[in-house]
Amino acid sequence: MQIQPATPSEAEKQRWQELAEQIEAARAEYYDATPEALEAGLTTLSDAQFDQLYSELQELESRFPQLATKDSPTAQVGGSVTAAEGFTKVAHLQRMTSLEDVFSLAEVDDWFTRMAKSLGQKQPVITAEAKIDGLALSLVYEDGQLVRAVTRGDGNIGEDVTSNVLTITSIPRLLPAPHPQTVEVRGEVFCPLDDFAFFNQDREAMNRESLFTRVEMAKAGLKTRIGQQKIFVNPRNAAAGSLRRKESWLVARRPLDFLAHGVGQVTEAAGFEAPKTLSGWFEQLSQWHIQTSELTKVVSSLKDIHDYIDDLGKNRLSLRHGIDGVVLKINDRAAQESLGYTARVPRWACAYKYPPLEVHTRLHDIGVQVGRTGRVTPFAIMEPVLLDGSVVARATLHNPGEVARKGVKIGDLVVLRKAGDVIPEVLGPVLSARDGSERDFVMPTECPSCGHPIRPAKEGDADLRCLNAASCPAQLTERIAHLGARSALDIEGLGDQSALALTQPEANRELVAAALMGGHRVELETGQKLQLPESLQAEGQEAERREAAQALMPPAAQPVLHTEGALFALRAEDLKDVMIWQPILNEGQPTGDWRQLRYFYTQGTYRGPVDALEVVAEPQPTKSTVALLEQLEAAKESPLWRILVALSIRHVGPVAARDLAARFGSLEALQAASVEELSEVDGVGPQIAQSLNSWFEVDWHQQIIADWQAAGVNFSVGVQQDTETADLLAGLTLVVSGSVEGYTRDSAKEALAARGARVASSVSKKTSALVAGPGAGSKATKAQDLGVKIIPAERFGELLEKGAALLEEL
Structure with missing residues (x-):
């Protein structure tokens, strides 16, 4: 008798949705973050909170398997890597893994006990290290010369930031002999806390000087573009944002440092003998003048580990760098290799996180x-x-x-x-x-x-x-921002702020009116300054002040977009007069005053009296606006699956969209398909099929499609592929089951599809091969029964490189 899984309550479904949305938002924020966003310290989710939410989601899905949809965050190991402007993607020689997080001493004890049992040792030797709050980095040395510096990225692929790393004086460019032919040095880039504080103090002083300059120029009747220097609030984000800057001269001015905590791939050379222990590698790194942490200790008992965690925790606020925990690793390198890895983490290490x-x-x-x-x-x-x-x-x-x-x-x-x-x-x-x-x-x-x-x-x-989806400004703003996301049309210039400017330019109008009522000033784009007369600034005249404030302000601006249907018809001249309200800051702090300025154009220059202003310099489209319009034009030829995601059809995420696009090939065919036909697509099912079918029945949705088609959007573009690798797996039907290190299940399928394979969800006689990782389960058994070739997940990279030739070797 088959036991049916329990049915989740509405509260449990709601909690699952909340967790999934928070996790996906965190992933998108991390992988899409600009240098400016990182430096501002605006990241909303850390690894610790991410893991807590992720664990809760896993627990819910273990109790209610029907919640584990194809687009669930648990079906993904990490996020895709899209290189920031000016950088390229680079594959690591050896995967950069994450760490198993533990949050109590009892969990530390459990890990230590497992290690002792697995190794057959009563007290295995452990390295205890401070978990530095920085940015993970891999330094590749070939023949003793630093040739490449790569961020962690998704573990398999990161961003090449060599030009910026070369500005960090503590990282040597050459290793003294003897050294291996190739070695990957792993560590953390960070801002030393004292240097970070002095750096901010210098910027504050510069702001005071620039403020004086602006005041003096204003007295002389001159305009100035001298701006405020950003005051950073988070050393970790300042380091991460700095390394993603394309201007190396700017990075050189930042107080960045590096500490190594291990090595990746090592290709030995004559005359060099690789250390057998991690502590031995730390000594070797020091001999090469690569800094390692002086806080690292070699311990061999739970008492020593507990003491280390306790002592470091008491002193965490007085250290040279920020930390968020303690990393414990098996010291013996051979033992590390014998213990191996899970899908996401090494078994021979864990990270204890301090309480929040x-x-x-x-x-x-x-x-x-x-x-x-x-x-x-x-x-x-x-x-x-x-x-x-x-x-x-x-x-x-x-x-x-x-x-x-x-x-x-x-x-x-x-x-x-x-x-x-x-x-x-x-x-x-x-x-x-x-x-x-x-x-x-x-x-x-x-x-x-x-x-x-x-x-x-x-x-x-x-x-x-x-439920007013068609006309609600807030929903339109969110849909426009979603449309530009990397999971949809990947339009860099179409983010939250630009979406707000296009749809709700007067979003802050009430705050501006309140500022005027409170006696603050408002500066218009023309330079005119608005302020209520002192006679209306007294208490007890709120109605009069409100009426006067509204009368002073210019008429409310109308949105450029009332529907996403008009997006692809935008022209530069449509954006010229988009004005937004922005708070005026002093040394990074709000003054209570506001200014009006153009969002998509440069500010005009004017002179003369208010009632007879003369335009000295006309506003011009900014470089980012020109780039946005170019990206919108290019997006018209996006693959169909991306357009489906961009349409904000409920339940249709990137995975389902790819499968639907591959099956039907055009939007016209999708519209003509019945719910039954849509449901037959692997990984779609009745819920997604019904949602898609219902979406097409709404008249204003049909108008969006018509408007996009009139603007030149192509609704029948197939999946774009790299021409050099597009045919490597052509004609093969492949199935992925279990975990593949460095890939989510979706990204693994995408990599196969990009090389011409048909990716199926179940094993059959028509299956060419099964990629099987930990957790492959019944699919691996079925593949064996049917005589289908099985490719171990650790050879997935080889499959992508060799293509069909690998199957001939099996």
């Missing part, structure tokens, strides 16, 4: 935000607070039930927790600090963006949604 830090801050308000699918969620608006290196002012509260569960009220002093760079979490209120002025949060009944009633999409849904 907590602070108190004031909860000023609870707002609500509208997502791409109309889901309306509350979030905490707090007094900005510095927490573990970054300024936090907002935190998600997930849903109204979560607000009630935590018992927080508007006005509360709340406990805010954040470990490393994790998404900030409001734990609950400090009840003893309440004075009676606090008030309960009431979930609005109308969409804050369009005023449409919010309610569940169907009976029994836990989520509240704005």
